[in-house]
Amino acid sequence: MKIASHVTDEPSAPAEPISGWVRRWAPIIPSGEVLDLACGNGRHARHLASLGHPVLALDHDPEMLEKATGTNITTSLVDLEAEGAVWPFAAGRFAAVVVTNYLHRPLVDAVVASLASDGVLIYETFAEGNEQFGRPSNPDFLLREGETLAWALQHGLRVVAYEEGRVEQPKAALVQRICAVRPDFPRLAALLPAF
Template structure:
């Protein structure tokens, strides 16, 4: 990859993912709704093997690379089931995607010391453009409530307006399974 491409890819990585990805324990990580693989490549650079899942074969072709296994699955197709076993992943990364019916099964796929990094649009985002359909927008505090209901410990949660990469209303959470070590030294610097 050329230096310019590497620089451009680095700029595309979510600041939330960049900040909290160092918390991921060793092991396989799922990049759910991976798109072109910007986060999958970042996770590989941190030493993880990654499953990059998306419904779009063209996006998966862009995401493919060393250390990345692509998986073509349409989780929103009628009758679609969550394809992964409980406790499989050291981490799950989700950005700019929301399909509520799979959330509980997704969280169940975290290893006992696994980390969930989730960032997506929130109610009120219609003021800024798409997505504007309430089915694709988190309700106030929804990620926080979900994490707590699923027995996760919340490391960080934010809800509000962001300006980059475009103005939007978002929610984002870094949450860990109960067996994740409780050492402040593991937290990344601001």
């Protein structure tokens, strides 16, 4: 497993639109470090850092990580799908884990375990049926119907919001989205955005 790390205060790359799902639920993340898993060019890492969180932006692509820079962002080059790779983070480390457009099912247990007792999981990726719109079309990269709901139930998470269906932006696709919290997340309506 290859691991590298870089911290920078350099100016970031031009902003790319962030996911509306991430934008909606990021404000409920408690203070603390956030993991942007499979961060790509860092669009979500920069948004999360702008909300005051220290962010660990992780990806396997060094070229993408070069773009995932900004104040309060640490980048980490890790290929979690390599043979023999292990999850490098301690249980309870992160206030939140944010994942978009990425699915590697063997990581699910470790991702949830790395959430703090009041941590937040914000997850959004492609769902079965997306093959009608193009890539990804491999079932290994498409969530089954209700799959993230099953993860939440299996791991004792409380579902704050869930959606499954077609989106048009940034391209037509079938997606599944969940925002779920660990048991110690406070049940205060004031923490949740209005519909």
